[in-house]
Amino acid sequence: MKEDIHEKNSMEILPCEFYNRDTLEVAPGLLGKYLVRVIGGHRLIGKIVETEAYKGPIDKGAHSYNYRRTPRTEVMFGPPGHAYVYFIYGMYYCLNVVTEEYGEPCAVLIRGIEPVEGEDYMALLRYGKTAHDLAVPRRINLTNGPGKLCKAFGITREQNGKPLWSNDFYLAYGEKVEDSQIARSKRINIDYAEEARDFPWRFLIKGNPYVSVPVK
C-alpha cells in the first residue's frame, strides 16, 4: 500500500505543495491537521475537524465566483498556502486557506476545530474567562464554528494574506485521519448559490463533537 505523503502524525509544518492541489482534495486532507497560533505569550493548538471547499471559477457559493476579483478576493488569486481571512456580518472573521495554483481563486473554509493546547487562553479570548470556569457545553462551544474559532485563536484581518508557515501562525500534519472517518455533506448557509447550494463540498470527522452543525 502506497504511503500518502500528505498524511503523517507529526508537528512538522505542512509544506507549500500540500495546498497546490485540487481544492476537493485539500479540504478533506485538512481534517486532523493542527492549527498553531502563538499569541500573547501563549501557544494555541487545535485539530481541524470540519472544512468546506470553495472553487471560485465554477462555484456560485464562492466570493470569487467566475474569477470575480475585488480587494477582498485578491489573496485567493495569489499563491496557495496563504490565509484568506474575511469579515462577515459586521462581527466575525472567517479563516480560509488558499488552494490550487497561482491565479486560480480557490480556498478551504475552516469551520470546526477541537482544542488541543491552550484552551484556557482560547476561552479568555472568547469570553474573558478561563476554560476551567466553563461548563462542558461551553467548552465545546469554544471553537465549533468559523467565527468562533477565529475569536478563540485571535485571528483577524491582520492574518489575511499571511503564509501558513509563519512562526506564530501555521498548519502542521497533526493526526492522520482515515478516509473511513470522513463524512461529507452540503455546505452551510449558502442558500443563494443556486445549483452550487447542493454540492457535497463540506467535510467532517465522523462523530466529532466540535463540528459547527451536526451532519443531517
Next chain:
DNA sequence: AAAATGATCAAG
C-alpha cells in the same frame, strides 16, 4: 425567530 452590526460591492 430574530437581532446584532459594519464591511463589501455593484449600481447609480
Next chain:
DNA sequence: TTGATCATTTTA
C-alpha cells in the same frame, strides 16, 4: 454615495 447583502453567533 447608497443600500442590499452576508461562507455567523447569540439570545430568546
